[in-house]
Amino acid sequence: GAVVSQHPSRVICKSGTSVKIECRSLDFQATTMFWYRQFPKQSLMLMATSNEGSKATYEQGVEKDKFLINHASLTLSTLTVTSAHPEDSSFYICSARDSHGGYTFGSGTRLTVV
């Protein structure tokens, strides 16, 4: 079946630094990718939708300058958390939609900002 690889699985960074998270579709081309954030014991909240070759669409309340999304190819989307702060500590999950409309999720990235 479809596989989405997300890296890193876990990252600790210092406050003020930037962190890049990668999401790759391994055996299919992802026309659209989604980035979610999940706080402990809460549900997934959609942050942004990215379509290959165009600008990402951000959900209300998500700072586009802080959470930079790049979807330069049909198999790779990246989320960069810029100038990270402790309140950005969360579980970030990507999802890719294939050309048939199915959704596959990455395994998530646990970001801790110290």
Add this chain to the structure above:
Amino acid sequence: SQQGEEDPQALSIQEGENATMNCSYKTSINNLQWYRQNSGRGLVHLILIRSNEREKHSGRLRVTLDTSKKSSSLLITASRAADTASYFCATDAGSARQLTFGSGTQLTVLP
């Protein structure tokens, strides 16, 4: 924004019992999906039910959908300790086709 509400928030049952989780949503949908998440892990797709379907089965899973009430239920029969996880419903709605997740149910199956 979060579209769906799930209840119960937490459910604890004995192994072998059935577990039922409910999901309500607010807008018209293309389909509704159920996912499972083990602690600190990604999501695993369980089952998808289209808006024109009323019931669907997959192994020990049974999903119902009532579009008039904008609600769905997930039944897990003969539960096992390995079923312990968080379960989320997610709706696929509108032309953007993005998933919107419910609040989730934490299921604990006691051996």
